[in-house]
Amino acid sequence: VAVKALIDQEVKNGIPSNRIILGGFSQGGALSLYTALTTQQKLAGVVALSCWLPLRTSFAQVFIGVNKEIPVLQCHGDCDPLVPLMFGSLTVEKLKSMINPANVTFRTYSGMMHSSCIE
Numbered sequence: 784v785a786v787k788a789l790i791d792q793e794v795k796n797g798i799p800s801n802r803i804i805l806g807g808f809s810q811g812g813a814l815s816l817y818t819a820l821t822t823q824q825k826l827a828g829v830v831a832l833s834c835w836l837p838l839r840t841s842f843a844q845v846f847i848g849v850n851k852e853i854p855v856l857q858c859h860g861d862c863d864p865l866v867p868l869m870f871g872s873l874t875v876e877k878l879k880s881m882i883n884p885a886n887v888t889f890r891t892y893s894g895m896m897h898s899s900c901i902e
Contacts, residue, residue, distance in 0.1 A: 786818045794824070806830035809866060809897065812857075813837050816874070819850050820881065828854040833863055833897055835870040839877050846881055854886045860895025 786805065794800050804827045805815035812834025819829045820836075834857075855878055859871035868891065875889040892900055 786814060787822055787824075790818075790822065790824050790826075800824035800826055802827055804828045804830065806832075807834065808832040808899070809834055816855070816878070819853055819855075820846050823847060823849055825849050826853055829856070831855060831857045831874075832899065833859055833866050833871070834874070835866060836874040836877055839873060851882050852886060853882055854888075855882070856888045856890070858890045858892065860892045860898065860900075862894055863897045865897040 790800060790803055793803055803824075805819050806812070806829065807815040809832070812831035813836065815829050816831050816834065817837050819826050857871060857875055857878070859866070859868050861868050863871075871889070871891075875887060878887050892902060
């Protein structure tokens with residue numbers, strides 16, 4: 784709700800929603816994905832780092848579909864002990880079943896834990 788309120792405020796400030804990109808790391812990435820797929824606002828994209836899609840198994844019930852063409856960049860380290868790579872892999876497969884799979888990019892980083900890297 785808070786992220787949707789921020790989007791609404793930016794739209795009120797004159798920024799078209801289709802110029803807004805959501806992004807986050809870990810829980811922030813999970814929140815960004817969830818918000819992009821449940822908002823009524825058409826968004827420009829999502830950057831989701833070391834995260835997962837909340838409620839992945841029941842997500843079809845809350846998916847709105849306004850952002851079926853949204854570009855998603857999802858990145859994950861292959862040594863992440865907090866959010867295992869499998870969670871990222873399951874998330875990307877779920878995303879590809881819900882939105883245009885050509886718009887979903889998944890990158891893994893060798894040796895990276897629950898952190899970021901230069902690449």
